[in-house]
Amino acid sequence: MTATIIKGKEVAVEIRAALKEEVQQLRDQQIIPGLSVILVGENPASQSYVKAKARACEEIGVASEVLKREVSITQEELLADIQALNENPNVHGILVQLPLPKHIDEKAVLNAIDPKKDVDGFHPISVGNMVIGDECYLPCTPHGIIELIKRSGETIEGKHAVVVGRSNIVGKPVAMLLLQEHATVTIAHSRTKNLSVLLKEADIIVAAVGKPRLVTAEDVKEGAIVIDVGNTSENGKLVGDVDFDSVKEVAGYLTPVPGGVGPMTITMLLKNTVEAAKVIHHVSK
Numbered sequence: 252m253t254a255t256i257i258k259g260k261e262v263a264v265e266i267r268a269a270l271k272e273e274v275q276q277l278r279d280q281q282i283i284p285g286l287s288v289i290l291v292g293e294n295p296a297s298q299s300y301v302k303a304k305a306r307a308c309e310e311i312g313v314a315s316e317v318l319k320r321e322v323s324i325t326q327e328e329l330l331a332d333i334q335a336l337n338e339n340p341n342v343h344g345i346l347v348q349l350p351l352p353k354h355i356d357e358k359a360v361l362n363a364i365d366p367k368k369d370v371d372g373f374h375p376i377s378v379g380n381m382v383i384g385d386e387c388y389l390p391c392t393p394h395g396i397i398e399l400i401k402r403s404g405e406t407i408e409g410k411h412a413v414v415v416g417r418s419n420i421v422g423k424p425v426a427m428l429l430l431q432e433h434a435t436v437t438i439a440h441s442r443t444k445n446l447s448v449l450l451k452e453a454d455i456i457v458a459a460v461g462k463p464r465l466v467t468a469e470d471v472k473e474g475a476i477v478i479d480v481g482n483t484s485e486n487g488k489l490v491g492d493v494d495f496d497s498v499k500e501v502a503g504y505l506t507p508v509p510g511g512v513g514p515m516t517i518t519m520l521l522k523n524t525v526e527a528a529k530v531i532h533h534v535s536k
């Protein structure tokens with residue numbers, strides 16, 4: 252059996268086309284959705300993500316700005332930047348690119364973002380609402396992953412999902428969303444024993460680690476849905492956590508890297524930003 256490749260990029264193009272129309276309707280009402288991204292330092296991967304986000308905004312008519320800050324910025328200065336964006340009526344979404352330099356307390360920074368503008372879904376209030384299933388901005392990568400699985404046509408309900416990775420930005424929240432979709436969820440991490448045994452039982456595998464070829468064909472049950480979140484640069488090539496060539500021979504569905512989860516992450520960010528503009532301006536759904 253050869254896996255059906257879930258082309259995240261194509262799904263992203265479709266969703267972005269619909270968002271573009273929505274933005275046009277808002278613009279007709281003199282509302283221009285606006286996203287501000289704060290980028291601290293010169294991490295090349297972060298620079299490239301931020302560039303991709305700005306390009307995507309432009310494509311659909313969302314106004315975006317990138318506030319570039321020196322790596323030496325103090326926490327107080329960064330908090331002041333966030334405060335200004337919280338108060339700026341033209342800004343509907345705020346994203347602080349992670350990771351931040353070590354001298355800055357990430358929690359304090361995420362806490363400072365107005366939850367109404369928290370389009371990343373990383374504020375503790377957003378996270379809490381997500382966990383109890385209340386309305387909130389969902390974190391972009393996990394939300395994109397759920398959309399991709401749903402669009403494969405397979406149901407999530409009752410399936411055993413194994414999530415590898417427990418970060419606050421991917422592993423933990425995607426596990427929570429899968430649970431809300433009625434999957435039976437196992438979360439694995441660096442201290443997990445017998446990962447291969449767990450993986451082999453999974454109907455859905457989400458690999459969010461950052462270790463190329465962590466998941467191989469021997470780990471995967473025939474017909475499983477395999478979502479590869481990894482984005483690692485290896486010898487100048489972008490690779491995921493899944494050994495694509497071998498796994499595609501056993502999996503039922505498989506996302507590629509690049510062109511799988513990544514483009515959906517940015518698309519969900521656009522979706523949240525458009526939504527934030529509507530909520531802030533009281534535009535009915």
Ligand SMILES: NC(=O)C1=CN([C@@H]2O[C@H](COP(=O)(O)OP(=O)(O)OC[C@H]3O[C@@H](n4cnc5c(N)ncnc54)[C@H](OP(=O)(O)O)[C@@H]3O)[C@@H](O)[C@H]2O)C=CC1
Pocket residue numbers: 392415416417418419420421422439440441442443446459460461462480481482483512513514516
């Ligand atoms: N496509 C996209 O849109 C996005 C892609 N990414 C990519 O996804 C990957 C993960 O990102 P992120 O969650 O931020 O990464 P983190 O480094 O924050 O987390 C990695 C997780 O993997 C676990 N882990 C490490 N080694 C192993 C192992 N050998 N077996 C099982 N688990 C292990 C860690 O466990 P422990 O907690 O015990 O340390 C940790 O929970 C990266 O490649 C990143 O570039 C990230 C965000 C978005």
Ligand SMILES: Nc1nc(=O)c2c([nH]1)NC[C@@H]1CN(c3ccc(C(=O)N[C@@H](CCC(=O)O)C(=O)O)cc3)C=[N+]21
Pocket residue numbers: 299300303346347348349350371391392482489508509510511512513514516517
């Ligand atoms: N506050 C914050 N929010 C984030 O959402 C956030 C963050 N910080 N820090 C870093 C991670 C990583 N991340 C990615 C987004 C898009 C791709 C993406 O589009 N990847 C493309 C390839 C891009 C390329 O070719 O370089 C793909 O997989 O097809 C990858 C990774 C968001 N993150």
